[in-house]
Amino acid sequence: MKDNAQPLPAGIAAVLGAPDRLAALQAAMPVFLGPDPDFDDIAGLAAGLVDAPMAFVTILGETDQWFLARRGTPEIRFPSQETFCARMLAEGGALMVADASRDARFSGLPSVIGEAHIRFYAGAPIVMDGxxxxxxxxxxxxxxxxxxxxxLPQLARLASLAGILIRQKEEARRRMLAAEVLSRDEKRHALALDAANVASWMWDLSTGIVSGNETFHRMLGFRTSRPMSARTFFGAVHPADRKTTIDRLRNALATGKEYDGLFRASKSGRWLLGRGRVHEWDAEGKPTLFLGINVDVTDGQLASERTRLLLRELNHRVKNTLAMLQSLARQTLRQTSDPVEFMDAFAGRLQSLSEAHGLLSDHEWGVIHLKMLLQKQIMPYALDYESQVEIHKDEVELGPDEAVGLGLVLHELATNARKYGALSVRAGKVVITARIVNEEGRRVLNMTWHEVGGPPVNPLGRRGFGSVLIERSLDKILGSSVHVEYLPKGVTAVVRMPL
Known part of the structure; x- marks a missing residue:
C-alpha cells in the first residue's frame, strides 16, 4: 500500500504537524492504549446513518492515524499521509466524497486504488480546545x-460526543493515576514528613476552613486529620501565646507580608515555629487563601545554648527555604484549588526538602557528602538501587543551600525517571558522574545525570512544572545552572554548581 502512496501535500503536512494541534492532541490523549469499546456505539451510530459498511472513530497524529473504534476493517493504525481524514482536516471541516476514484484529491490514495477499494467517504472532525x-x-x-x-451535521454531532468522551476518559485516567501514586506513596511521605517535623496547612478564608497534612494535626494534638474551622485552629494555640499568634496572622492578612511566629500547642505542649503568607486575593483585594508551614522546635527551645544556636541556624535556613516552598505552592495551587489534591501534589516536593533538611540537621548544618544526598533522594524510586544507579564521582561535600537545591533537582529527576524513564523498568539504569574542577581558583561541581535502557522518550511531550523546577532549583546559588535534554534514548541533565 505504501508503494502507491502519493507525496503528502504541503498544506496537509502543515495541518498534521501544527504545534497547537499536536499540543491539544497530547493534552486530550497523552497515551493511545488501542481500540476502546466505549467508542464502539459512536461508530455504530455513524454507520447506521447511511447504512455504511465501514465506520471509524480515530485519533489523527502527525504520522499515524489510530482507531479508537472501527467497523468493517481490522486495522488499528494507518499512516496519516494516506488517509481521507488528513485531507478532510486540511479542507477545514466536515467533508463528503461521492466517488473518490473520480476526485483528483483522493483518486491516488492506497485505500482507493488498493484492496480497500473505497469510493464513498464522509467525515467530521473531533475538535478539542479549538x-x-x-x-x-x-x-x-x-x-x-x-x-x-x-x-454531515449528524456526523459532526457524533464527533462532538466523541470529544466529550475523550476528555472525560482522560480526566478519569489522570484521577486514577493520582490515586495510584497517592496509595503507593502516602505512607512513605507521611513517615518522612513526620521524621522531619515539617507540617503544611492551608486556610481558606472564604469558608473559614483550615486543612493540613497529618503532621500538622499531630503537632496540634488532634487525633484525626479532618479539616477544621479557624476557631478550632486558634483554639489549639496555647492561651499564653494565642493573642500574639492571632495578631501576627491578622497583620500578615492586612499587609500581605510574611507571617512569622513561635507558639505552643495547647494539647501537645510542643513549641511550633510557624511561617506563612497570603497567596490569593479576590477581585476586591481581600485575602482568600493563606498558606503556612510549621516546624516542631521543642527540643531547641528546651536545650542548651548550643542547641539554641543551632535553632537560629535552622530558623535562617527555613527562611531561605520558604521562598522555594512558596514558589512550589503557588505553581501547585495554579493546577488545583482543591485542598486534598493540593496536599497530594505538594507532599512529594515538600518531602524532598524535608529529607535534605534532615541530613543537614544530622550534621549540625555543616556539610554533607554528595553520596548521602544521592542515596536519600534516589533510592525510594529505584526498583533495585544497587544495580540501577551507577555513580562515578569525586569526594564532594555540600553546604546547606547547595544540598537543599540539588536535593530538589535530584527528587524531580528521580520521580520523573520512576514514572516514565529508566527507573520504571528493571533493565533501566541511571549513570551519574560528578567531578570537581578548578575554575579561576574556585571549586565547581560538574554533574551529569544520564538515563539508559528505559522507555523511549517522547520529544513532543509537554514541558511541565517539574521540568521548570529542575532548571530553577539552583537559581539561589550564584553561577549555577541546570540543563535538561529529553533525548530519544533517555533524559540527560547537566548540573554546574560552584561550591
Missing part, C-alpha cells in the same frame, strides 16, 4: 452520488 485531533467517519466501497443532506 483544534481538530481526530475524526468520526463512514466509508463504502460503492460510490454514492447522493446522500442524506443531514449526514
Amino acid at each position: 483544534q481538530p485531533i481526530g475524526t468520526v467517519a463512514v466509508a463504502d466501497r460503492k460510490a454514492r452520488t447522493s446522500a442524506a443532506d443531514i449526514l
Whole structure:
C-alpha cells in the first residue's frame, strides 16, 4: 500500500504537524492504549446513518492515524499521509466524497486504488480546545452520488460526543493515576514528613476552613486529620501565646507580608515555629487563601545554648527555604484549588526538602557528602538501587543551600525517571558522574545525570512544572545552572554548581 502512496501535500503536512494541534492532541490523549469499546456505539451510530459498511472513530497524529473504534476493517493504525481524514482536516471541516476514484484529491490514495477499494467517504472532525485531533467517519466501497443532506451535521454531532468522551476518559485516567501514586506513596511521605517535623496547612478564608497534612494535626494534638474551622485552629494555640499568634496572622492578612511566629500547642505542649503568607486575593483585594508551614522546635527551645544556636541556624535556613516552598505552592495551587489534591501534589516536593533538611540537621548544618544526598533522594524510586544507579564521582561535600537545591533537582529527576524513564523498568539504569574542577581558583561541581535502557522518550511531550523546577532549583546559588535534554534514548541533565 505504501508503494502507491502519493507525496503528502504541503498544506496537509502543515495541518498534521501544527504545534497547537499536536499540543491539544497530547493534552486530550497523552497515551493511545488501542481500540476502546466505549467508542464502539459512536461508530455504530455513524454507520447506521447511511447504512455504511465501514465506520471509524480515530485519533489523527502527525504520522499515524489510530482507531479508537472501527467497523468493517481490522486495522488499528494507518499512516496519516494516506488517509481521507488528513485531507478532510486540511479542507477545514466536515467533508463528503461521492466517488473518490473520480476526485483528483483522493483518486491516488492506497485505500482507493488498493484492496480497500473505497469510493464513498464522509467525515467530521473531533475538535478539542479549538483544534481538530481526530475524526468520526463512514466509508463504502460503492460510490454514492447522493446522500442524506443531514449526514454531515449528524456526523459532526457524533464527533462532538466523541470529544466529550475523550476528555472525560482522560480526566478519569489522570484521577486514577493520582490515586495510584497517592496509595503507593502516602505512607512513605507521611513517615518522612513526620521524621522531619515539617507540617503544611492551608486556610481558606472564604469558608473559614483550615486543612493540613497529618503532621500538622499531630503537632496540634488532634487525633484525626479532618479539616477544621479557624476557631478550632486558634483554639489549639496555647492561651499564653494565642493573642500574639492571632495578631501576627491578622497583620500578615492586612499587609500581605510574611507571617512569622513561635507558639505552643495547647494539647501537645510542643513549641511550633510557624511561617506563612497570603497567596490569593479576590477581585476586591481581600485575602482568600493563606498558606503556612510549621516546624516542631521543642527540643531547641528546651536545650542548651548550643542547641539554641543551632535553632537560629535552622530558623535562617527555613527562611531561605520558604521562598522555594512558596514558589512550589503557588505553581501547585495554579493546577488545583482543591485542598486534598493540593496536599497530594505538594507532599512529594515538600518531602524532598524535608529529607535534605534532615541530613543537614544530622550534621549540625555543616556539610554533607554528595553520596548521602544521592542515596536519600534516589533510592525510594529505584526498583533495585544497587544495580540501577551507577555513580562515578569525586569526594564532594555540600553546604546547606547547595544540598537543599540539588536535593530538589535530584527528587524531580528521580520521580520523573520512576514514572516514565529508566527507573520504571528493571533493565533501566541511571549513570551519574560528578567531578570537581578548578575554575579561576574556585571549586565547581560538574554533574551529569544520564538515563539508559528505559522507555523511549517522547520529544513532543509537554514541558511541565517539574521540568521548570529542575532548571530553577539552583537559581539561589550564584553561577549555577541546570540543563535538561529529553533525548530519544533517555533524559540527560547537566548540573554546574560552584561550591
